[in-house]
Amino acid sequence: MTRKHRRLLIVLACGAGLSTATALALGAFRSTIVFFMTPADIAEQHPPVGRTIRLGGMVEAGSLRRTTEDGQPVATFKVTDGRDAIDVSYTGILPDLFREGQGVVAMGELRPDHVFVADEVLAKHDEKYMPKDVAEALKKRGYWRHGQESQPVDLSAAPTETSAR
Numbered sequence: 001m002t003r004k005h006r007r008l009l010i011v012l013a014c015g016a017g018l019s020t021a022t023a024l025a026l027g028a029f030r031s032t033i034v035f036f037m038t039p040a041d042i043a044e045q046h047p048p049v050g051r052t053i054r055l056g057g058m059v060e061a062g063s064l065r066r067t068t069e070d071g072q073p074v075a076t077f078k079v080t081d082g083r084d085a086i087d088v089s090y091t092g093i094l095p096d097l098f099r100e101g102q103g104v105v106a107m108g109e110l111r112p113d114h115v116f117v118a119d120e121v122l123a124k125h126d127e128k129y130m131p132k133d134v135a136e137a138l139k140k141r142g143y144w145r146h147g148q149e150s151q152p153v154d155l156s157a158a159p160t161e162t163s164a165r
Helices: 003-032 039-045 132-141
Strands: 035-037 052-059 065-069 072-080 085-091 103-110 115-123
Touching: 035 039, 039 052, 039 085, 052 085, 052 132, 085 103
Parallel strands: 035 052, 085 115
Antiparallel strands: 052 072, 052 103, 065 072, 072 085, 103 115
16 A cells, blocks of 8 residues: 555545544534524424423513422513413512513423423513523514513504514
């Protein structure tokens, strides 16, 4: 075997090793990636049941219900983006800043009965903060009230999908 052939074999072996490592790394990322979705995205795309996703939007006014199951506090509420709404169930203590009409991001999975079971609920942390993904989704749909981030958004007064275009 000549020197050129050995070099070519080494380069091909390194390329095959790098390709294998890349495929394994991407496969590992695929199973741990968490996608951000709004209620309208979930209605349109129908994510697979059991897939972990982040659901963002506004807590619908009047939808919060608190109960106790097996000694654990359970909160059920609706998250809306002004177009669609998703029922959310969360077992645990909600953040102190959690309120109806405020922005929220919940991480969990969708059950077959279309109830989102949250493992984690995040609320805005100060008067001017809105989660970036939620703000962008609301701006895209025309529901963002610029300069009034500290006030709850009344989605019933928001423009409809046809008038926002």
